[in-house]
Amino acid sequence: MSTRSEASAKTRQRLLDSALTLFSQRGYSATGIREILQASEVTQPTLYHHFADKASLLQALIEQHYGETHHRLVEVVSAEPSVTGKLLAFVKTSFEHCCTDPRVPRLMFQTYFGPVVPEIDGVLDKLTERRFRLVVEIVEVGVHSGELSPSDPEFLALSFCSMVDQPLNLFSRKTRPKRYLTPELAHAIVDLFLKGATAKK
Amino acid sequence: MSTRSEASAKTRQRLLDSALTLFSQRGYSATGIREILQASEVTQPTLYHHFADKASLLQALIEQHYGETHHRLVEVVSAEPSVTGKLLAFVKTSFEHCCTDPRVPRLMFQTYFGPVVPEIDGVLDKLTERRFRLVVEIVEVGVHSGELSPSDPEFLALSFCSMVDQPLNLFSRKTRPKRYLTPELAHAIVDLFLKGATAKK
DNA sequence: CTGAAAGTATACCGATCGGTATACGATGAA
DNA sequence: TTCATCGTATACCGATCGGTATACTTTCAG
Numbered sequence: 001m002s003t004r005s006e007a008s009a010k011t012r013q014r015l016l017d018s019a020l021t022l023f024s025q026r027g028y029s030a031t032g033i034r035e036i037l038q039a040s041e042v043t044q045p046t047l048y049h050h051f052a053d054k055a056s057l058l059q060a061l062i063e064q065h066y067g068e069t070h071h072r073l074v075e076v077v078s079a080e081p082s083v084t085g086k087l088l089a090f091v092k093t094s095f096e097h098c099c100t101d102p103r104v105p106r107l108m109f110q111t112y113f114g115p116v117v118p119e120i121d122g123v124l125d126k127l128t129e130r131r132f133r134l135v136v137e138i139v140e141v142g143v144h145s146g147e148l149s150p151s152d153p154e155f156l157a158l159s160f161c162s163m164v165d166q167p168l169n170l171f172s173r174k175t176r177p178k179r180y181l182t183p184e185l186a187h188a189i190v191d192l193f194l195k196g197a198t199a200k201k
Numbered sequence: 202m203s204t205r206s207e208a209s210a211k212t213r214q215r216l217l218d219s220a221l222t223l224f225s226q227r228g229y230s231a232t233g234i235r236e237i238l239q240a241s242e243v244t245q246p247t248l249y250h251h252f253a254d255k256a257s258l259l260q261a262l263i264e265q266h267y268g269e270t271h272h273r274l275v276e277v278v279s280a281e282p283s284v285t286g287k288l289l290a291f292v293k294t295s296f297e298h299c300c301t302d303p304r305v306p307r308l309m310f311q312t313y314f315g316p317v318v319p320e321i322d323g324v325l326d327k328l329t330e331r332r333f334r335l336v337v338e339i340v341e342v343g344v345h346s347g348e349l350s351p352s353d354p355e356f357l358a359l360s361f362c363s364m365v366d367q368p369l370n371l372f373s374r375k376t377r378p379k380r381y382l383t384p385e386l387a388h389a390i391v392d393l394f395l396k397g398a399t400a401k402k
Numbered sequence: 403c404t405g406a407a408a409g410t411a412t413a414c415c416g417a418t419c420g421g422t423a424t425a426c427g428a429t430g431a432a
Numbered sequence: 433t434t435c436a437t438c439g440t441a442t443a444c445c446g447a448t449c450g451g452t453a454t455a456c457t458t459t460c461a462g
Contacts, residue, residue: 007408007409007459008407008408008409011408011409025316025317026316026317027228027230027315027316027317028316029228029230029231029316030230030231030316032448032449032450033449033450033451034448034449034450042409042410043409043410043411043412044450044451044452045409045410045411045452045453046408046409046410048451048452049407049408049409050408053450053451054450054451109314110314110315110316113310113311113314113315113370114228114311114314114315114316115226115227115228115229115230115231115311115315115316116226116227116228139398142398146400147399147400148398148399148400149398149399149400149401150400151389151393151398155386155389155393156393156398158367158368159364159390159393160398161367162363162364162366162367162368163360163363163364165363165367166359166362166363166366166367167359167363169314185356188352188356189360192352192356192357192360192394192397193393193397193398194397194398194399195397195399196393196394196395196396196397196398196399197340197343197349197350197352197357197361197394197395197397198348198349198350198395198396198397199347199348199349199350199351200350208429208438208439209437209438209439212438212439233418233419233420234419234420234421235418235419235420243439243440244439244440244441244442245421245422246422246423246439246440246441247438247439247440249421249422250437250438250439251438254420254421255420255421
């Protein structure tokens with residue numbers, strides 16, 4: 001049992017955790033390495049023992065959390081047979097992730113929509129595209145089966161993602177995202193996407 | 202004819218223009234004052250003659266452009282009698298503004314969604330809320346008249362704004378937003394919002 | 403037992419940050 | 433003509449930035 005490497009991994013994780021907190025609040029470029037050191041109670045040489053530089057910290061965070069999130073997303077979507085079920089699972093799972101740790105989506109949106117971070121440019125685009133493709137695939141099935149109207153699947157997916165991601169982005173900034181990102185809101189979004197806002201006679 | 206104050210105003214405008222370009226690209230905190238000076242071909246004392254500090258530059262930019270944009274938005278929305286017409290005018294005008302100068306929405310989204318800028322905190326929230334209220338009012342009329350389904354107007358407005366703003370945010374980053382933010386897309390968004398994605402029989 | 407890994411403590415590097423000080427040149431309004 | 437305004441040029445301030453160097457413990461693995 002290697003107590004040694006356990007402690008090492010714990011130190012590394014403490015660094016990542018502090019970086020996640022600070023990056024998601026103040027942003028990457030506005031967060032100093034010293035702040036991360038102080039928050040994680042680690043000295044500077046130790047940080048550079050675990051990570052090559054500041055950018056590597058951000059990269060490690062993005063890849064770790066994006067990987068976990070996407071894996072889970074594919075899982076729950078696959079488990080649902082119907083198009084409606086897949087869409088609902090997509091929204092609910094996205095909401096749940098945000099409620100579990102709002103820092104993660106906060107960092108993602110912040111890095112994606114915020115100022116360009118040259119060291120990361122491209123990586124985030126690929127990961128975001130992957131998530132978007134997941135929705136496109138769901139919608140394509142619906143269009144082909146005649147369940148959805150014969151619109152451009154890319155347009156439908158864009159609009160659906162917008163209806164999901166904008167609230168995610170907005171409410172991940174609040175102190176208690178759970179108050180807003182409810183299962184009821186998830187249902188309402190899918191319902192509006194499918195049926196529209198026009199009154200039924 | 203005051204050639205003197207004309208030149209002064211021109212210098213001030215050159216500073217604002219360079220700041221808008223740089224802030225919208227690299228972000229507020231990542232943009233140095235020296236970069237702005239170099240881009241606008243002005244010396245440091247001159248900058249501090251026109252503006253108290255770096256934050257005042259950002260504040261001036263936000264108030265100026267947000268004011269103009271909102272004024273125009275209220276104008277075109279009021280000119281349309283129907284709810285559908287108002288919504289369409291809202292989207293089209295928002296798109297047009299972005300095509301005219303993508304730096305403006307880029308700066309807005311960047312400042313709003315990006316890292317917190319303490320000097321500006323609160324100002325942007327108020328301005329964004331004002332725009333949101335405009336949509337809520339439109340939707341409320343539709344709900345009361347029976348034109349729209351009896352849902353929560355705040356929810357409908359949130360979803361509608363999401364469908365508009367997310368593409369705005371995404372495409373304002375592209376080199377030629379005009380390629381994406383077309384009148385056809387504006388129509389499609391309003392149509393989807395009203396009728397939903399479910400196939401009609 | 404030994405030596406590499408993981409850690410602390412401290413000091414330093416060059417560069418850049420936002421902002422200020424000083425001295426002086428041009429110009430237009432009074 | 434006088435004088436405040438608008439401007440340039442240049443140098444400087446203290447602080448912080450990301451990152452490195454050095455020297456010294458502690459601890460587990462081979």
